[in-house]
Amino acid sequence: MSDQFDLPIRSAPNELTLSLDGWEGPLDVLLALARAQKVDLSKISILALVDQYLVFIADARSLRLELAADYLVMAAWLAYLKSCLLLPPDPEADPDPQLLALQLQFQLQRLDAMRDVGARLLARDQLGRDTFRRIEPEGVRITGKPVWDCSLFDLLSAYGAIRARATHSVYAVKRRAVLALDEAIERLERLLGVAVDWTEIARFLPESEDSEYRRSALASTFVAALELTRQGRADLSQTEAFGALMVRGKP
């Protein structure tokens, strides 16, 4: 198939011989045609270029080559541009055909420039072609030398912890002195049976040296008083906020 593309096709007016193989799109063809004008790309005749491109397309079609759609779209666009450029200037034209022609020229110059510098880049001394580095360098890297941080305190407290762990390995819950609620109810009920008059609740507390036990007893005795009141077996009274809490048994 590529044989077919290699067929030379004649193209007027510069006797430019073209083959379709290897063109990279219509801009590529246009650039080749423009270069064939052998003038500075900034002074190129866009009209001549358009004619050349249209001939190129016509030739290609007469040879029944398959042309990609973008070649034909470009041909149609250039034909339109040509007609605009040939008409008397129309200040209302949008876009301005002159501007479009200039833009095309700019694109050709730019692509040409990129090809040129691409070739110049590749012509430089390339690593692996003209210059070479060592194949397997050892590499340089900083290695860290560990400096262990541990103070005597760390050491001793660690040992202390180990020893402590060994001696107290069984954790036993210490029994705390409390007055349980059912015990408090039973006790309060019994005492109320004896004292029939209003009595401050504090007077029903068991005597103890242990302040924790006294606090516990106060709490459970208070709750016991509430419970007995709820059951209708006692009355509670307090004349003012934070005042003395009085309790009385109900027969």
Next chain:
Amino acid sequence: MNPLLRELEAMLFAAETPLSVADIMRLVGDREVSPDDVTALLEELAESYGPRGIVLVERGGRWLFQTAPDLGHIIRPTRDSPRKLSRAAVETLAIIAYHQPVTRPEIEEIRGVGVSAGTVDVLMEAGWVRPAGRRESPGRPLQYATTPHFLVHFGLESRRDLPGLADLKAAGLLDRTAPTELFGEMMAAETESEDSGAEPDAGVEADA
């Protein structure tokens, strides 16, 4: 020979990748030496290698030893020959190098033809091209730029040393659109038109 010079020489010889002055400062440790001292020593060392078959060069701020470029023919037979780049790849590389950061649609616009999937891949595989963030424009297209290794490979001290860069810039050929001042002379022949600046992009993209 200056002891530090010898050390730099050994470092650069053993390094797997080109070394920056900052890399060297890190390796040198906390000796009393400034980055400027290191740079001066590197230049001195490079000069001492001038006539030799091995040369010390700076590429993108990093230094490396390589064989002298005129001796390629001596080494080439002993190495695998590098893969030849397609025309499309060369053009795409040039466009990325000179227009970076550049998006794929921009590359396609400059070449007037679609960029096939393999082209940018080949350049990335060679280590010359890298993705360089997204453009803050509709669709947030990915941009491409060259790598430090690109400079090493093509023997460029910096991106400013790209061949012909200044000329291209002066001619406006690195701009995204046709520079309007270029139009000046040609516009002069034409009647004044209000929309001279409009839609310069409509150009060849008729197939878009």
Next chain:
Amino acid sequence: MNPLLRELEAMLFAAETPLSVADIMRLVGDREVSPDDVTALLEELAESYGPRGIVLVERGGRWLFQTAPDLGHIIRPTRDSPRKLSRAAVETLAIIAYHQPVTRPEIEEIRGVGVSAGTVDVLMEAGWVRPAGRRESPGRPLQYATTPHFLVHFGLESRRDLPGLADLKAAGLLDRTAPTELFGEMMAAETESEDSGAEPDAGVEADA
């Protein structure tokens, strides 16, 4: 500089393996040069590198460039990197200090948790612990003891300066309330598996 000398230099620099005179003869091609000439040039080249940080040496009849032997530390510089000793390591060290000479099974019995080999290695690497012969008991287990460096590091005159249990108790180091201790034990159990005291990746790799 002699052109052939430059070529030899580039050849040796870029060579995959050290080159013999015969290898070089092959690479040089059919120029009018004898093996003796090449040997003489190699010797001249080696001499010119004498004072440099890179040297050309002959090893078993083959020539190669390498960094000067006194500059090994330049290629692999080491930096102190302070690291916290793991809890397992501190405890193991404490047990060795108080119970030396002590075997690993004994350490495990006292700690109540297994001791990985890595933990003892770290202590040996730090220079605080040394093997101290074998216990004359079934299995002849290795015993461990502390080193003189251990005393220096912790500011102790002798092992007898380690506070006894009574001292520890007086200092409040032995009395731990139940919750803290429980917590400590849980932590120890949790970290024990992975935390042998040594981070496997000991080198702080500053990539060149």
